[in-house]
Amino acid sequence: MATRDGAQGFDLVGDIHGCALTLRLLLQKLGYCESGGAYRHPTRHAIFVGDVIDRGPRIREALRLVKAMVDAGEGTLIMGNHEYNALCYCTPAATSTPQTPVFLREHSPRHLRLIGDTLEQYRDYPGEWEEMLQWFLTLPLFLELEAFRVVHACWDPELIAQYLQQYGCNHLDEQRLRESVDKTTLPGRLMDRLTRGLDIRLPDGLSVTSRDGFVRHFFRAHFWSQDPQTYNDVVFQPDPLPEAIAHRRMNDDEKARLFHYAEEQKPLFIGHYWRCGQPRTLTANIACLDYSAVKYGKLVAYRMDGEARLCNSKFVWVDVDLQEPGLPERESDADD
Template sequence: LFRPGSSINTTFIIMGYDIIGDVHGHVQELEMLLKQMGYEEINGVWLHKNRKAVFVGDFTCRGPETRHTINLVRRMLEKGTGMAILGNHEMNVIGHFTKNKEGKPFKQATGSNKKIMDSIKAEYIYEKERLKADVKWLRTLPFSVSLGAIRIVHAYWNQSHLELIEKNRKNGKLSKKTLSEVFSSQSELGKAIRQTTRGIEVNLPHDLIIKDQKNIRRTNFRIKWWEEPFGKTFRQMSYGNKFILPDYTVPPELIEPFDVYPAKAPFVFVGHYCVDEPNMIASENVCCVDNCLANGGQLAAYRWNGEKQLKLTNFVFQRKRVVESGMGGD
């Protein structure tokens, strides 16, 4: 069907989707995973004769090759062989590298995230215009994909949030005028994007001291937004947290209202949460494809073939080959 040197025919019939978890700049592992799933690289574009890849966000940052990863994903989207959405790390890139009228970043990275941005800048050291072009391209990506029986979002599916976001994507992108509102913690749009890309987080009581494996104090934790939260313990509500939470009931005043994802809604695939294999199918209609590649785990993909029930056997994994640089960042 495809021959080297010929133009790419993207009119093939799609028989399934491969939802790929958080790549985080590990392009070698991504290429190996694509090969493992039967994709070919033709004329610089990865493709499958009857499947399409869907990137669940956070394909940038933390790993050694964000520039090459963006190039791979971008070429697939431009040729119609893949789809991608924004995660919180793409928002970090957009905020740091997009300048406002005063020539300052819309959201200056700090701490470990600043180290990540410096590393990305170094990848583009002789290609400053390409960095600008890639960041502009990121601003054209959506925050969700709906494919009928399945949905893809980075961290939390809320229909009202997604409608508000789409309303503010002028001409199919995040305009500079919109970005000041996007990065405002007080705006409804800022809240919608923050929860869409970071999930629902609950603040811990001030007198409850919880530290993670790096001995850093945590002030909030991620929760299961597909379950009713009231009457549950901290541990029962928790999902994707790398620290142990107490097993007593969460005070109701700590829980801000949010829309619980309905049990009969379409399958929704997310990244972001960095969970082990037994917890990747979080409920009958919620599936996480982030198996912690950036934290010593594996790059994962779920191969959806139209099934009516999520199956662990549909996961494909590619273990990381390179030594982690030690950079963190939320």
């Protein structure tokens, strides 16, 4: 992570999803001023937890703003699942031909729905979009500093240790990107876990239908319950499980897929999970910073100054509903 000299604190910023006007307001509220083409703070460094792109009305502006801060040593961007998905969506597969193009991520209607706003807003700037894709390939997948850790969705210590041991770095390259679409490979397992998190497949062919109409055979689970017994103990997604499923007991195989991020470990900052309401910590050492900005929620930051236990009073946010004209109608929580 390249930072300029003199940074004495860190501001962790949640999922932006193209809400550039709100991002400017949040940075100003945090004391950053635009100078020399980038937002700067005399004593602090901004860390963005990923998902700058997709969904929102000013994706290009938001991405240019964040990249300018990174290039100036004033910010760091962690790769989110949307940056990763964009790389896969736009990278031809080895079997691709001009007559039959094939990409690492299928060009399905569902996938186009997720990335469509980004592609449309970059339609007249193909060279700039290609530059952004090349930059995405260099983004850190996780970050560990002396006092805290950052990852987009889930900190898996075993996978991270394996990746560092095998590759000696915390980012992708083109070969590892191509390998990552195979979920049996180390890059594939790492990207799935770090950018999408834990999930548990529902038993007996059961499924749930979310508010957006998507039928899913799994649900998102968290990783900070010490002794979970039922699905309801670990579910962590906008759509609650049906009552009949929520209190079903997990079997040993399902429990074995989980792990516990203990309160004795370093503070951890994540995004990804479409929270709502008043920003607050998940545990004494875990904070989720995604408060559904692009769905008229809040764009949230946490002011980190090295504390071992996180404090709710250190969240800072801007409400999006009146600050970001051009947002689409309130829509689903679909994410992939």
